[in-house]
Amino acid sequence: MNAVIVGCGKVGTELAKTLVNDGHDVTVIDNNEKALRQVAEEIDILPIFGNGADINTLKEADIRSKDIFIAVSPSDELNLLSCLIAEGAGDIKTIARVRNPLYSKETEFLKKKLGLSKIINPEQAAALEIFKLLQHPALTRIDSFAGGRVVIFNVRINGHRAAGKNLQQLKAATGCDVLVCAVQREDEVFIPSGDFVLQDEDEISIVCAMEEMKAFFKALDIKDRAAQSCLITGGGTIAHYLTDMLCKKDRQVRIVEIDERKCNQLSEVFPKAEVIHGDGTDKAFLIKQGLNRVEAFVPLTGIDEENIISATFAKNVSNAKVITKINRTDLNDVIDELQIDSVVFPKFICADIIAQYVRAQQNGMGGNVETLYRYLDNRIEILEFKAKDDHDIIDMPLSKLGARLKKDMIIACIIRGEQCIIPSGKDMIQENDSVIIVTMHRGIAALHDILA
Amino acid sequence: MDISIITYVIGVSLCIEGILMVVPILCAIAYGESIMPFVLTGLICFVIALPFTRKKPAAGALFSKEGYVATALTWIALAFTGMLPFLFSGSIQSVYDAVFETISGYTTTGASILTDVEALPKGVLMWRSFMHWIGGMGILVFMLALVPFTGGTQMNIMKAESPGPSISKLVPRASDSAKILYELYGALTVLTILVLLVLGMPLFDTLCITFGAAGTGGFSVLNTGCSTYTIPQQVVITVAMIAFGVNFNFYYLLLVKKNRDAFKMEEVRWYLLIILASILLIVIDLFAHGIYTSLPLAVNDAAFHVGSIITTTGYATKDLNDWPNLSQGILILLMFIGACAGSTGGGLKVSRVLLLFRAYKRELAIALHPNIVKRVHMDGKPVEESIIQNTGSYLFIYILIFVVSVLIVSLDGESWVTTFTAVAATYNNIGPGFDVVGTMGNYSSLSDLSKVVLSADMLIGRLEIFPIMLLFSKAVWKRF
Incomplete structure (x- = not known):
């Protein structure tokens, strides 16, 4: 897809990087020549110098041939205005960043009135992320799928009973239907198989049904009471x-x-x-x-x-449970070593939200991403798809399907109505199921992309 | 500095060169000549490239410094491998001569040390002209179009290889931009070939002459240059040369139907204006001296040589030593102006001349109103101050290298006209100068020292000075 980003601050840059890596063509508009040049030197984008709300600048960026327009300049008002003008210039999906709390109550109204596709508020999203972690202090990150019925969370193994067990033993010991879908050990990230042995200090990502989470913590003796x-x-x-x-x-x-x-x-x-x-x-x-x-x-x-x-x-x-907010995105390796519990990067959250939206928009090209999260230094992507007309995949036992999957890719969960299945070899994906995929590949936009 | 990415780039370029040997091999087969010189060269390229390309280096290591160094070293590596067919086939004995001829080919200069071109095997002649075509748009741009690189730093290669004060992409992705450039380049080349074939030029001549015109090179395949071709054929060559000297952004804008923006490009307008004015002046001068009596013939010859010199191609149909002083002077001036930025031509580039002229006008304004705030504009947009500064420094080092080269070449004791135009014609990638190195002469009588200096000048001129000069900077070779 062809995307235009207005503003090459931290969010704009992170977003451009994400979109280019996902295989999209990106044009960046900014009125700071120096910043623009710096971004163009690092990322394969087309830099356009000018104001994002100036029709001449937008024409120079060839707005008519673009699919998506994302305004993330520092000014909320400029973002809204440039989206409005971009829409007037061509048939284009627009996303504006609006972060002033004063406007947050008017989000829906603005979106409707101005015909925006989405308004993002990274600060609000970051606050929500922090809030969720305060609800579950034992975790370093938690997100949900399918309206909260299924969760994915990160927990660091810290002297509790999971250490030294392989994944099958862990399942037997806890008696819970959970799936360890990714492990970070120092600098390396793995998508583990059943005989993978966990060690102390590993950070593990787990997918399970919401109700299983409590049982799992109980079995492992992990205290997870919301911070009062x-x-x-x-x-x-x-x-x-x-x-x-x-x-x-x-x-x-x-x-x-x-x-x-x-x-x-x-x-x-x-x-x-x-x-x-x-x-x-x-x-x-x-x-x-x-x-x-x-x-x-x-x-x-x-x-x-x-x-x-x-x-x-x-x-x-x-x-105390400590949750630190970090603005700069280039520090995450260093911060990992400091071990200060959970860290929240508003810029990554914002880029994730937009990347998810862009992949969902690839619908015309067969994309059907419902949810996208990136975990463990953005090296793991967790995606939710709705299964539809994927005839190679539907109604085929996973034991058969498994051999045809790309490397470093697992089907973590199948959600069928109210049911949440952590699949084994005999399970299969049926039409209208939601499927959660965990992968180290970038740019998976449709369910059939999981096949090698 | 990250050496691994530089050796990788060099390795891939050598592989591409090896594969491109197919062109002269096909030609040699068609004429029943030995294909061994090209096969051997190809194999040598692959053998050298093998250890360099085995491991793909990590992404994102191609920063500005690496981009310049990789470009400069790649071009030097190409010069020393590209000369092998000349040596293996025995067409050229001296290594100095072979290096000179090869660099002249890749840098699209077209200056030759050969006295009897027609005696060479056709395959070698084809390789000689084909080097122009590759060197015109640049082998690294070709590589970018073909080889997927991760990370966003490919632009640093394109910047180092493509001529002009500021290089911009046509579309967001560098590899797509490179592809579009080569598609336009290829399409215009094929068009020229077809037209020349329709006008009855032999296939071999058509291909070689078109490659030379497209890359704005100028190697001809006949001892008489282009004078034996018919007038319509000469007109087509003139138009082709001038077309390849136009900034390729112009064609891209036409392609995406932004005709108004295309014709608003000041550089292209001035380029065409300079060409028209020069033709007019030369025609008047030629008539005043009674050299021509027929107006169409005078216009044809004037246009051919103006087009040939300003685009830095260097084809010729006449011995220009017979032309009057004013006409020669105009042509020497055109040598320095050169073609448009973002074209396949050399020289200072019209856009630099325009920028310098406007910067000078601004200085005048500042002298009048010391407190004035004034930006220099181009195509209706303000130009970044750093580009103007860069252009000023460029002019200085450009002149300095020119003067030093003239001094060294003057050791040969040739006439000043020969010395001056030999440097001007190689430095600006044109080819023929005046007097001994004139359109009907060649560079064979110069000393080996002069040939080395002129070879270096061609390379420095084609890559626009900075990449080559950076190789001599200590800071580049430091680990930190």
Whole structure:
């Protein structure tokens, strides 16, 4: 597909990289020549210098022949305006990034009025991600499929009973119908087979039905009780969304923010939250705010380094679940080594959401991706498909199908109505099933792409 | 610097060169000549390339520095393997001469050390002309079109190999851009071949002459150059040469039906304007000196040589030493201006001349109003300041290398006209100069030292100075 991206900041760049790797042609518009040149030097894109809302610039980008238009410049208003103009110039799907909490209530209205295909709010998505992890502190990441009936989650093996067992033994020992679909050991990522032996410090991704998750944790003696209290440093947009979600669940929230004006605003909007005016990077101050007693600590300041330092500090002085937000996308290898629990990258989340949308749009070309997540440093893709007219695949026992699959690819789960099947060799995919695929390949856009 | 990616690029290019030996082999078979020189050359290319291409290097290592170095080294490697057919067939004995002839071929210069071209086997002549065609658009651009590279850094190769102050892609993907360029290049080449065949030119001459015109090279296959071809054939060659000197973005814009944008390209407009003005002046000059009496003939010859020189092709139908001073002067000036950026031609390029002229006009404005803020525009868009700076430095180093080359070649003791135009004609990838190295002469009488210097000039001129000069920079070879 032909995509146009307006804005080559961190999100725009990450997105361009994802789309180009997925095999799409990408044109990037930005009004900063230097940034544009830098991106063009790294990624195989066509750079166009100009303003994304300027019709001449859009014409130069040949907007008429493009399929999808994504506006991710820093300004919400410019994004909405450029989408509006792009639509006027040609028949094109438009996506705008809008992140101001003030507009978040109007999202549906704006989308409808302006004819947008999608409005993305990376900050809100990041807040949701953090919220989900606060619900399940034992995990480093969790996502759901099929309206929450099936989940995929990451857990680090840390001295519990899974270590030293192979996957079949693990299944027998827990008595749970779960599938370990990927393992990260130091720098390597595997898609394991049944005789793969787990070790301490492995990070494993597991697919299972929602109800199985609790039983699995019980069997392994992993405590996974939602955090009741939460300390947040930095009162930015993500903190805003997160506080909203936590307050609705009646959790205790304390936000430390250095800017008095922002403190006032937060306190106006969230009467239930405790807003503290102070320096969230000051260690003694954090202890005073109860860092050593709180159940969860979430550093959300605008400076990555500060967040990382506070997170490491928090790991040392308390048992709190720590979830760190990192803006820069190039640091993930380094951060893996620091072992600071969960890390949330809003930029990756945003790129994932759009990549998922773009693959779903390949429908005309036979694509039918329902959901897409990327796990373990983006090296594993987990996709959900709806099975339709894939005659090579439907009604064929998986034991037969298995030999024809691409390498490093497994069928992790089949969802049939209310039923959730972790498949074995005799199971088969039927029409209208949802199928969850775990793979190390890039750019799988349709179910039949899984065949070698 | 990442050596593995550089050796990989060189290896793949040598493989491509080996495969391209098919062209002269077919020709040799058709004329019943020995195919051994080409088969051997092909094998040698593969043997050298084998260890380089066995492992594909990790993605993303081709940064700007590696792009320049890979391009420069690839071209040098091609020069030393491309000369083998000349040596194996015994057509050229001296290695200096063979290197000169090969670099002249790949850089689309067309300067020759051969005194009797017609004595050479047809297969060798075909290889000689075919080198023009490959070198015109560039073998690395060809490689980009064929070989899938991962990561987005392929542009660094295209930038290093394609001529012009700033290279832009036609479409988002570098490999697709390279494909489109070669498709346009191939289509125009086939069109020229067909027209020349219809006009009755023999097949062998048609192919060689078209390859020379397409790459703006200029090796001819007859001792008399192009003078034995009929007037209509000469007209077609003129049009073809001028067409291949046009920025290929122009054809792409026409292809995607953006005619208005295409004809708005200032570089193309100025290029055509310079050609028309030069023809007009030369025709008047020729008439004033009574050299021609027939207007159509004068226009034909003037157009042929103006087209030949400004596109840096170097075909000739007349001995230009007989032409009056003004006409010769205009042609020497055209040697330096050269063709459009993004074409197959050499020289300074029309766009650089335009940019420099506009930068100069801006300096005048600044002298008048010291506080003025003024951007230089091209095609209605402001030009990045870094490009203007780069163009200024380019002009300086361009002149410096020219002067040094002239000084070294002057050791031969030839006339100043010979010395000056020999350097100008090789440095700008044209081919023939004036006097001894004129359209009906050749470079065989120059010393080996001069041949080495001129060979280097051809390479430096074709790759636009920086890639070759970077090889001599210590910083490039440091590990860190």
